Amino acid sequence: MWIIKFLTSSIGRKLIMSLTGLFLCLFLVVHLIGNLQLLIPDGGETFNRYAYMMTHSPLIKIIAYGNYFFILLHAVQGILISLSNKSAKSQKYAVSTNANSSWASKNMMLLGLLVLAFILIHMGDFWFRMKAEGGFLGEGWVAMLTYEGIGEPVANLYDRVVITFSQLWIVIVYLIGLVALAIHLNHGFASAFQSLGLNHKKYTPLIKGLGKAYSILIPLGFAIIPLYVFFTNL
Amino acid sequence: MKLQLKIWRQKSADSTGRFETYTVEADEHMSFLEMLDVLNETLIHEKKEPVVFEHDCREGICGSCSMVINGRPHGPMQGTTACQLHMRSFKNGDTITIEPFRAKSFPVLKDLSVDRSAFDRIIESGGYISVNTGQAPDGNSLPIEKDLAGKAFEAAACIGCGACVAACPNGSAMLFTSAKVSHLGLLPQGAVEHSARVQNMVNQMDKEGFGMCSNTEACEAECPKEISVENIARLNRSYMASIMGSEK
Ligand code: HEM
Numbered sequence A: 001m002w003i004i005k006f007l008t009s010s011i012g013r014k015l016i017m018s019l020t021g022l023f024l025c026l027f028l029v030v031h032l033i034g035n036l037q038l039l040i041p042d043g044g045e046t047f048n049r050y051a052y053m054m055t056h057s058p059l060i061k062i063i064a065y066g067n068y069f070f071i072l073l074h075a076v077q078g079i080l081i082s083l084s085n086k087s088a089k090s091q092k093y094a095v096s097t098n099a100n101s102s103w104a105s106k107n108m109m110l111l112g113l114l115v116l117a118f119i120l121i122h123m124g125d126f127w128f129r130m131k132a133e134g135g136f137l138g139e140g141w142v143a144m145l146t147y148e149g150i151g152e153p154v155a156n157l158y159d160r161v162v163i164t165f166s167q168l169w170i171v172i173v174y175l176i177g178l179v180a181l182a183i184h185l186n187h188g189f190a191s192a193f194q195s196l197g198l199n200h201k202k203y204t205p206l207i208k209g210l211g212k213a214y215s216i217l218i219p220l221g222f223a224i225i226p227l228y229v230f231f232t233n234l
Numbered sequence B: 001m002k003l004q005l006k007i008w009r010q011k012s013a014d015s016t017g018r019f020e021t022y023t024v025e026a027d028e029h030m031s032f033l034e035m036l037d038v039l040n041e042t043l044i045h046e047k048k049e050p051v052v053f054e055h056d057c058r059e060g061i062c063g064s065c066s067m068v069i070n071g072r073p074h075g076p077m078q079g080t081t082a083c084q085l086h087m088r089s090f091k092n093g094d095t096i097t098i099e100p101f102r103a104k105s106f107p108v109l110k111d112l113s114v115d116r117s118a119f120d121r122i123i124e125s126g127g128y129i130s131v132n133t134g135q136a137p138d139g140n141s142l143p144i145e146k147d148l149a150g151k152a153f154e155a156a157a158c159i160g161c162g163a164c165v166a167a168c169p170n171g172s173a174m175l176f177t178s179a180k181v182s183h184l185g186l187l188p189q190g191a192v193e194h195s196a197r198v199q200n201m202v203n204q205m206d207k208e209g210f211g212m213c214s215n216t217e218a219c220e221a222e223c224p225k226e227i228s229v230e231n232i233a234r235l236n237r238s239y240m241a242s243i244m245g246s247e248k
């Protein structure tokens, strides 16, 4: 079958990496905009209402499951590609050089694994607690409260965020994860366009510039949240 | 100038190699290969095995002189093959490490010589035009846009040396394959078979066990003919267009 041949070819596998990678880049923008509502000084009401809306919309549910699937696909495919690439190199050179390529471009798997570890820790901190609340694991994973206009108790995720980011070591773990993400994207963003075959004298310099800006601004935006919460709750 | 050479010595494809150290007296006007010739003459006089390295044209057009000099395929000079590298790029007293190209698909045969027949098989799978294109046509008898002709010409500069594979941390042959696909496919005589050629050459490239492209762009930096990674993007989109758009 041509489609199997396509998706298992070297170029097809890189197509999967680039499409899933770019989808995740888009997700990060939406996720950041949503999360910046944590900075609104209203005791978390705007954010909690937003989180309630997001967890109770069937459309968002579909996108969320697509997102989990793409993260898994990207991670598994990335690891498989990197391992296969390592075995295509018979032996390392005695003299190694950094003159011809960036460190990030050669360490995407290491960076990706750090990001993956971070995603798991991050989901354990919030997503898991919300899912566990009131289930067979009992109660107390996340505080509940009521808001006008919503006829059932709403998870106080804002409260969880404050508790979590009041601990210095968690803030540090988040910052490490975000630095790894920044370096991953510093190479990954523009790389994805090249994998898609999009290289053009006029647009490639723009894409590269956009990639550098994206890879710094998005992780920086995320980093503001734990830092802000930590320093305002000292 | 007096130099210390650390050279990879390996008896045969299946023996394990190791570095040997030699000293050589060279002249800054010598080419890198002439410096190795001087070393080999000394070794022959001493009734020792000379260092095996490949060479043919010694003018930067055949792509034979594969070796990694101080960690860089074809040495430190931008856009230059090892045979065109001169000893004035080094200083008296330098230690120079010389290794064979390293890639699973380029097994070492002896010392610095590697088997690059995987490239020949990629060419055999589609790197040609099936019909006889005849004598060189009269100028402008076949209109070709200037920019396209330029791009095809730049891609045609690839000498099949394999430095791209040697430089790539993944041992990927994308720069070589994309250069061939571009040089043929951008011109009217080659465009006819472009779609089929792209699939066949990529299939063969994958079959030979070359790695996948991570866009490190180490290949472009080390290519003695400065082939651009723009060609890799062209190969990517041509392959997708071919496998999704054609009936094959
Ligand atoms: C939100 C998280 C992530 C984003 C936005 C992201 C984004 C990207 C992008 C845009 C690329 C470039 C694709 C290409 O070169 O065509 C890439 C490559 C890569 N990613 Fe991720 N990634 C993420 C998480 C991960 C994770 C969790 C892993 C797990 C190991 C991972 C492993 C890799 C690897 C190994 C590559 C390089 C593949 C190659 O070129 O050989 N990434 N990523």
Ligand code: SF4
Pocket (backbone or CB within 6 Å): B063, B157, B158, B159, B160, B161, B162, B163, B164, B165, B175, B176, B179, B219, B222, B223, B224, B225, B226, B227
């Ligand atoms: S693309 Fe450059 S490095 Fe690769 S084989 Fe051709 S000339 Fe050599």
Ligand code: FES
Pocket (backbone or CB within 6 Å): B054, B055, B056, B057, B058, B059, B060, B061, B062, B063, B064, B065, B081, B082, B083, B084
């Ligand atoms: S010997 Fe021909 S290119 Fe160097």
